[in-house]
Amino acid sequence: MVVRITSPHSLQRALNYNEQKCQKEKAVCIFAGNYLLEASQMNFNQKMERMQDLIARNERSKKSNTLHISLNFDPSEKFAQDKLTQIARAYMEKIGFSSQPYLVYEHHDAGHPHIHILTTSIQPDGKRIDTFNIGRNQSEQARKELEKSFGLIPAQGKKAAQVTGIRPIDVQKVFYGKSETHRSITNVLDAVVNHFKYTSLAELNAILRLYNVEADRGRETGIIYKSGGLFYRLLDGQGNKVGVPIKASLIHSKPTLKNLEKRFAENETLRQPDKKRLKTSIDWVLAKSPGSLDALIIALKKEGVQAVLRENKQGLVFGITFIDFRTKAVFNGSEVGKTYSIAGIRASLESGQQDLGKAPKPTPETAKSKEFGESKELSQTTGSQPTQDGLLKDLVEHEKNLNRIPAELLKKKKKKRNPNPK
Numbered sequence: 001m002v003v004r005i006t007s008p009h010s011l012q013r014a015l016n017y018n019e020q021k022c023q024k025e026k027a028v029c030i031f032a033g034n035y036l037l038e039a040s041q042m043n044f045n046q047k048m049e050r051m052q053d054l055i056a057r058n059e060r061s062k063k064s065n066t067l068h069i070s071l072n073f074d075p076s077e078k079f080a081q082d083k084l085t086q087i088a089r090a091y092m093e094k095i096g097f098s099s100q101p102y103l104v105y106e107h108h109d110a111g112h113p114h115i116h117i118l119t120t121s122i123q124p125d126g127k128r129i130d131t132f133n134i135g136r137n138q139s140e141q142a143r144k145e146l147e148k149s150f151g152l153i154p155a156q157g158k159k160a161a162q163v164t165g166i167r168p169i170d171v172q173k174v175f176y177g178k179s180e181t182h183r184s185i186t187n188v189l190d191a192v193v194n195h196f197k198y199t200s201l202a203e204l205n206a207i208l209r210l211y212n213v214e215a216d217r218g219r220e221t222g223i224i225y226k227s228g229g230l231f232y233r234l235l236d237g238q239g240n241k242v243g244v245p246i247k248a249s250l251i252h253s254k255p256t257l258k259n260l261e262k263r264f265a266e267n268e269t270l271r272q273p274d275k276k277r278l279k280t281s282i283d284w285v286l287a288k289s290p291g292s293l294d295a296l297i298i299a300l301k302k303e304g305v306q307a308v309l310r311e312n313k314q315g316l317v318f319g320i321t322f323i324d325f326r327t328k329a330v331f332n333g334s335e336v337g338k339t340y341s342i343a344g345i346r347a348s349l350e351s352g353q354q355d356l357g358k359a360p361k362p363t364p365e366t367a368k369s370k371e372f373g374e375s376k377e378l379s380q381t382t383g384s385q386p387t388q389d390g391l392l393k394d395l396v397e398h399e400k401n402l403n404r405i406p407a408e409l410l411k412k413k414k415k416k417r418n419p420n421p422k
Contacts, residue, residue: 001152002072005135011066018105031085031104057126072114074153094142151298188213197271198330199264206308206321230257274329
């Protein structure tokens, strides 16, 4: 998380900036701290009067009485408004502004998720909260604590990546109706297609969907699919297709299916040296016994790895794809190894297994993972339903029972006495 703090000369101008974003549907006020009314119940004047009343109590502080803070998250961190509010409230408490009136806005006008917080440093008694070096001291400490408690991708990790020459993608996210569709899709493709090592359309889409773009072949029975055509489409915040699709052949870099298939073959070789590094990262996280898929995904982010769960139309998880932003290599779980498929990961989490060097015994689920989850074909992402965690446990126990030898068969047979001993 990256934090930026400014001290605007005018509260009205700063509030007007955020409210105009709301009018243009590029932002929404999601929370009002220490106000008598909810954010959705107030107009511009009501929001302003609460803070302006405090500012009027200190005539000396005419310039440094307003703070405009932005909390910026990684492009892969798509949080619900409730969680964004929790982060904002925790941040304000840690920098000493929990009792001050403040407004939280979620913005949709940049290439990464972020919120703006507007507040005043003047307290009810007219005294001003000291904000000298607040960015270097209180805010920096708050950032580190929030990254840890909420599992956010650290800002320091981003800087380290830049030092080694691997820069995180900073692509302007696209929202249908708010930016020029063709140009926005082109910007995303320019940042992804020639820089990541993927070997299938499904793997490419795992990255593109982080930026609200998807490569679409259409229905299998359609003319576009049968003729080898390819479109690129915009996705809304829920992953639904919106707007008019753009033909791949109309984009200047020509990311057509035919050209992509050439890259698939090249990337298969190029990404092989990156597999060991990815394994090490996953092993390291699993060694800490995360306990759940959600905890595993959060912990992997800190290692620079984005785990993308693949779901069918019923919303059931059938596969997992790993995107290593340090090496920019993409792997389906089973391509890394059996124990890194969704079935293998679940088995490791279920049993608390820490040594991934040894593959677990095959179970009905691991057999089904080949059928459901680890194919490279995009068309299989709407396939059969996977086996769930609870069922996995039952199947494993059932297998143990089948393999158990009855106790009576383990008893040694008594030797018969020879009736005619020598």
